[in-house]
Amino acid sequence: MSSFTIERQTPTTSLSIAAVVLWVSFVSLGDCQTTPAPITPCSAHKNCDTCVPHAKCLWCFTTNNCTEYPVSWLLPPSSVCQLSQARWGVCWLNFEALIIALAVLGGTILLSIAVCCCCCCCKKRPSGPDRDEERFARKREEIKQRSEERKVERKARHDEIRRKYGLMVDSDHPYSKFENE
Missing domain, CATH: 1.20.5 (Single alpha-helices involved in coiled-coils or other helix-helix interfaces)
Structure with a gap:
């Protein structure tokens, strides 16, 4: 029969083990740094499908080229591309229709919020008879x-x-x- 001896760990040995684990984790984190992927310019994209997934790129069907979306303007100027020929985000929807759809969606949301607020205000009024009825x-x-x-x-x-x-x-x-x- 062989006997196993169980060593009793003291607080100092558990503390030293914790220090070693902490040191190893810091060292391993330092080695796992990733370098950012190089940013490709918009002009490098040759078709609409590869151009529009990038938020900073705009595809123009008139010139068949991918240009940088001028973020200083909300709408791209006509010197860059006409709105009906510009594509941003998806190739099947032109920029003009995208703007109209977003405006309608935003208006619908604002209108529904206004209706909800009015309904909430009307429900807060006392349900008893008002002054005219009295x-x-x-x-x-x-x-x-x-x-x-x-x-x-x-x-x-x-x-x-x-x-x-x-x-x-x-x-x-x-x-x-x-x-x-």
Whole structure:
């Protein structure tokens, strides 16, 4: 039987192992540096498919060449290429249509944001009756009250006329009809 001895690690040995691992990782990171790929000029591209994937390049079908996209201007000047003949990003969509599509998309997004904001503002208004509804309800109540008052006055006048002509059965009245019992 062979016996294995297990060494007990002390904090200093674990610390030294950690230091060695850290040193190796720094050394290995220093050796893994990559050099950036050389940037090819736009004029080196000979067709639209190789030119337009680069964001700084613009393909012109009029001259069939790839030129640098003039980033100082949002739209390339007509001296570089006409908008209907310029391609940027994809070959199947001309620059003019791209601008129109982006403008429509941006307008749609802004309009939908405005509609959402209006809907949110309308929902925050109290759901109870507003001032106009309250005012109309008060007027309706006043009209109803005046109508009731007029009705009571009319009934009082009619009763007075009935009493005057003896049409009302009243035990106090001397000319009341005799009832058969």
